[in-house]
Amino acid sequence: MTTGPAVVTGADGALGRAIAIELCAMGRRVVGLGRRQPDLDATAARAGELFLGIACDIADPAETRHAFSELRRQVGPAEILITSPVEAPRRDILDETAESFTATVVAQLGGVMACTHEALVDMVERGEGRIMHIGSLADLDPVPASSALAVATGAVRIFSRTVVADLASRFPRIVVNHWVPGDPTPRIDGSEGMDAAQMARWGAKLALMRDPSLTGSLWNGHREMVRQVPLRRRIVLRLLGRQRIGRVIT
Amino acid sequence: MSGGILDHRFDAIVVGAGMGGGVLGRTLTERGLSVLFLEKGRSGWRREETGLDLTSEDPVARLMFGAWPDPIEIDDGGGPRSMYAPLGCGVGGSSVFFAATLERPERHDLDDGWPVSYEEMGPWYDQAERILHVRGEPDPLSDVPCPNLQAAPPSTAADAAIMGQLRRNGQHPYRLHVALRYVPGCAECLGRKCPRTCKMDGRSAGVEPALATGRAALLEECEVLRLVGGPTRISAVEVLHGGEVRRLTAPRIILAAGALSTPRLLIASASEAWPQGCGNGGDLVGRNLMVHLNEMFAVWPRRGDATGAEGPSRAVALRDLMIRDGHRLGMVQSLGVDAREPEILHAFRQRMSRHALGRTRLAREWARVPAKAASRVLGTAKLFVGLLEDHPDPANRIVVDPGRPGQIICRYHIPEELQARRRLFRRGIRQAFRNLHPLFLNHAAEPNWGHSCGTARMGRDPATSVVDPTCRVHGLENLWIADTSVFPTSMGVNPSLTLAANALRVGSIIAGKAS
Numbered sequence: 128m129t130t131g132p133a134v135v136t137g138a139d140g141a142l143g144r145a146i147a148i149e150l151c152a153m154g155r156r157v158v159g160l161g162r163r164q165p166d167l168d169a170t171a172a173r174a175g176e177l178f179l180g181i182a183c184d185i186a187d188p189a190e191t192r193h194a195f196s197e198l199r200r201q202v203g204p205a206e207i208l209i210t211s212p213v214e215a216p217r218r219d220i221l222d223e224t225a226e227s228f229t230a231t232v233v234a235q236l237g238g239v240m241a242c243t244h245e246a247l248v249d250m251v252e253r254g255e256g257r258i259m260h261i262g263s264l265a266d267l268d269p270v271p272a273s274s275a276l277a278v279a280t281g282a283v284r285i286f287s288r289t290v291v292a293d294l295a296s297r298f299p300r301i302v303v304n305h306w307v308p309g310d311p312t313p314r315i316d317g318s319e320g321m322d323a324a325q326m327a328r329w330g331a332k333l334a335l336m337r338d339p340s341l342t343g344s345l346w347n348g349h350r351e352m353v354r355q356v357p358l359r360r361r362i363v364l365r366l367l368g369r370q371r372i373g374r375v376i377t
Numbered sequence: 378m379s380g381g382i383l384d385h386r387f388d389a390i391v392v393g394a395g396m397g398g399g400v401l402g403r404t405l406t407e408r409g410l411s412v413l414f415l416e417k418g419r420s421g422w423r424r425e426e427t428g429l430d431l432t433s434e435d436p437v438a439r440l441m442f443g444a445w446p447d448p449i450e451i452d453d454g455g456g457p458r459s460m461y462a463p464l465g466c467g468v469g470g471s472s473v474f475f476a477a478t479l480e481r482p483e484r485h486d487l488d489d490g491w492p493v494s495y496e497e498m499g500p501w502y503d504q505a506e507r508i509l510h511v512r513g514e515p516d517p518l519s520d521v522p523c524p525n526l527q528a529a530p531p532s533t534a535a536d537a538a539i540m541g542q543l544r545r546n547g548q549h550p551y552r553l554h555v556a557l558r559y560v561p562g563c564a565e566c567l568g569r570k571c572p573r574t575c576k577m578d579g580r581s582a583g584v585e586p587a588l589a590t591g592r593a594a595l596l597e598e599c600e601v602l603r604l605v606g607g608p609t610r611i612s613a614v615e616v617l618h619g620g621e622v623r624r625l626t627a628p629r630i631i632l633a634a635g636a637l638s639t640p641r642l643l644i645a646s647a648s649e650a651w652p653q654g655c656g657n658g659g660d661l662v663g664r665n666l667m668v669h670l671n672e673m674f675a676v677w678p679r680r681g682d683a684t685g686a687e688g689p690s691r692a693v694a695l696r697d698l699m700i701r702d703g704h705r706l707g708m709v710q711s712l713g714v715d716a717r718e719p720e721i722l723h724a725f726r727q728r729m730s731r732h733a734l735g736r737t738r739l740a741r742e743w744a745r746v747p748a749k750a751a752s753r754v755l756g757t758a759k760l761f762v763g764l765l766e767d768h769p770d771p772a773n774r775i776v777v778d779p780g781r782p783g784q785i786i787c788r789y790h791i792p793e794e795l796q797a798r799r800r801l802f803r804r805g806i807r808q809a810f811r812n813l814h815p816l817f818l819n820h821a822a823e824p825n826w827g828h829s830c831g832t833a834r835m836g837r838d839p840a841t842s843v844v845d846p847t848c849r850v851h852g853l854e855n856l857w858i859a860d861t862s863v864f865p866t867s868m869g870v871n872p873s874l875t876l877a878a879n880a881l882r883v884g885s886i887i888a889g890k891a892s
Contacts, residue, residue, distance in 0.1 A: 252424065293441075296427050296428065297442065298422075298425065363742050363745060367745055
């Protein structure tokens with residue numbers, strides 16, 4: 128394995144910060160991206176010397192490109208990319224405007240796309256890498272006043288699958304998966320309770336796993352979610368002892 | 378970038394950047410000529426490890442993954458049917474996916490039917506084995522020295538067990554000749570793209586060294602539509618590139634689009650000067666299409682001899698069955714994959730699909746049970762293939778539908794003569810592999826469309842051939858063919874080494890004339 132950094136987006140927020148701290152504690156070099164310099168500094172203060180914060184609004188493609196060229200120059204190309212969900216205001220659909228809605232979707236989906244694309248530029252050169260998109264299942268049963276965020280996070284999960292469709296057969300050693308922290312729906316409110324720390328540990332561990340069979344997998348908390356198969360097929364697989372059992376992070 | 382390429386004047390245009398075109402282009406650039414490669418597919422990324430996808434039906438995805446985008450149409454007399462052939466489309470062509478088997482033909486393979494003798498080809502085989510870093514053991518039944526053949530790495534226990542049993546059966550097995558450099562980290566990329574410069578193919582041993590000379594350029598996603606010219610000369614190549622039809626010119630044109638596409642381009646070039654197609658005055662272009670028939674079988678080394686844990690048998694070759702009772706058969710070799718449950722399952726399903734009931738979804742699911750049982754009882758099998766030589770038949774041919782000139786259409790039937798040789802071959806294989814429990818995995822004849830050849834045959838007489846012994850198209854002073862189309866016979870061995878050796882020979886002739 129090479130020794131490039133892990134790039135964590137949203138390192139100025141609670142989840143991104145917790146994962147960055149966790150990875151640094153495991154001895155990994157981490158580059159944290161985030162809009163708010165003071166919050167990045169707060170992450171740096173807790174993560175230690177292995178952490179490098181770069182202020183960057185990933186919703187702006189030019190800023191993202193600049194941040195990645197900066198981190199390439201300072202600590203080498205990304206070996207791992209972890210994208211975090213953005214924090215977006217809860218808003219009644221009747222209070223949204225097309226502009227405010229689009230801005231949220233661009234900040235979330237566009238930001239994930241921009242970072243993934245920048246990381247892939249280096250990963251396809253090496254033929255290996257690790258990408259973990261963090262999302263939620265908020266799109267499956269949306270709570271009120273979450274239209275833009277639910278759409279954007281659902282879209283990120285679709286985006287993960289499209290990346291897999293394009294890359295998996297060509298670059299089996301670029302491992303791409305999707306992680307939903309917590310069950311059923313995360314409420315990471317910035318408080319540093321036990322749950323947030325536990326989730327960050329799971330997320331960090333998952334991001335360090337490099338087994339190509341992880342590509343395309345969806346994880347909820349510490350459990351892999353296995354795709355449902357039709358009953359008849361399930362019976363046959365059971366008879367043959369080949370039913371898929373979801374993996375677990377211990 | 379491509380604007381610059383299109384404005385530049387090159388000494389030669391090579392159509393198709395596969396094994397033939399790549400190696401020929403490399404020779405020309407190394408002899409000081411400038412070369413433009415035209416490739417229908419894309420160059421892709423060097424670190425890709427893509428396997429050849431035979432299941433996807435999406436032409437965009439297939440091109441992205443380097444596979445020929447469209448199904449080929451085959452009519453064996455029972456009406457046309459479509460299938461995806463194991464054809465690449467991209468830099469390196471099909472060869473980036475090949476199993477790297479580079480075997481010399483036998484002396485008689487060329488001396489009976491080729492206008493170039495084995496003696497004349499000898500130095501080019503030597504050179505091809507050098508630039509392709511071929512490794513293996515000399516064939517114990519052959520007296521031809523292979524000075525550039527490098528030693529193979531040690532056999533796996535499974536290979537050693539199989540070879541031992543074959544010797545006890547009175548056979549003469551040897552280590553298959555493969556174009557792998559075994560660089561550190563080598564994963565033996567047989568059947569998939571190699572992410573290192575380790576497997577030697579049309580890309581790593583052809584196009585890349587050609588580009589490295591600084592005298593070559595590559596135009597990807599460039600589809601050649603037809604050749605344009607007068608009675609004795611090609612004046613331009615008409616291409617579709619970037620949505621635009623344009624004409625590219627060079628003093629020398631070399632076709633290396635493969636035996637299924639080169640004749641298609643020639644026929645599609647029909648014009649006032651060439652009413653039946655370019656080089657087709659004798660109505661021979663596209664005819665004499667040959668393939669090999671694959672006889673696939675699994676063998677089970679005795680338990681205890683080989684655990685199977687260390688990977689597939691990949692390096693056993695056998696030439697005891699090249700000629701039997703005066704009939705030409707072919708060589709037998711390991712395929713480089715284990716027959717685990719999925720392969721056995723596939724074989725079961727193939728057999729079942731001959732019956733309507735066996736094609737139902739339920740039956741397909743339940744086929745898993747016997748397949749599971751077979752692999753439990755028998756352990757891990759090693760897959761082998763016998764390559765049965767096909768003979769030229771003018772009725773077996775590539776045709777062009779003027780409404781769909783880009784479509785590969787084959788008329789190919791298997792004559793009774795070939796079926797009889799199949800039976801002889803299978804009997805021979807059963808005998809040669811006795812005590813290894815050979816189990817044939819195909820019942821119906823299985824043409825290997827990755828080994829197609831013969832559709833623009835080489836010969837001295839323009840009445841019976843398309844190209845002369847230098848592979849220049851009869852009657853045209855600046856058009857050559859450098860793919861397997863020129864093969865007058867299909868030989869009983871894999872075509873790639875002969876393809877590369879002939880490309881080196883033709884490249885040197887073209888470069889010699891130029892200087």
